[in-house]
Amino acid sequence: MLKKLIASVAVIAAAGLGVTATPAAADPCPSGALCAYLSTNYAGDPGTVYGNNSNLLQYNKFNNAVSVSNSGTQCAVRIYSGTGRTGSSVNIPRGYGIGNLAGSAFYKNVASNHWC
Numbered sequence: 001m002l003k004k005l006i007a008s009v010a011v012i013a014a015a016g017l018g019v020t021a022t023p024a025a026a027d028p029c030p031s032g033a034l035c036a037y038l039s040t041n042y043a044g045d046p047g048t049v050y051g052n053n054s055n056l057l058q059y060n061k062f063n064n065a066v067s068v069s070n071s072g073t074q075c076a077v078r079i080y081s082g083t084g085r086t087g088s089s090v091n092i093p094r095g096y097g098i099g100n101l102a103g104s105a106f107y108k109n110v111a112s113n114h115w116c
Contacts (some may be wrong), residue, residue: 016070029071034079034113036065041099043067052114055083065110069097075116081105 028046029035035046038061046069047061056062070092077094080085088105090094092098101107 036061062110080112
């Protein structure tokens with residue numbers, strides 16, 4: 001489960017990609033997972049993956065993701081808009097997420113990921 005972070009924690013901006021990582025309060029996201037949601041702000045039942053994945057588009061919730069969160073236990077996760085770690089990418093620190101992917105390359109298109 002993600003820790004609820006204090007609101008004063010610095011916000012990490014993804015330069016030029018139109019997405020901002022903010023503290024995530026995605027309680028249903030299991031420890032150690034990258035979670036994708038079909039609604040904004042981590043609402044609903046998440047799709048979960050663990051480890052590095054070269055093709056997340058085979059999973060409905062990543063193929064149609066509207067928000068994502070990192071409930072990793074050790075480090076940040078980088079998500080990509082292309083399979084095989086290609087295309088646009090953004091780093092999501094541990095305990096953070098992107099509550100609304102609209103207008104970004106990742107909207108309904110979280111295609112691959114890599115931890116640390």
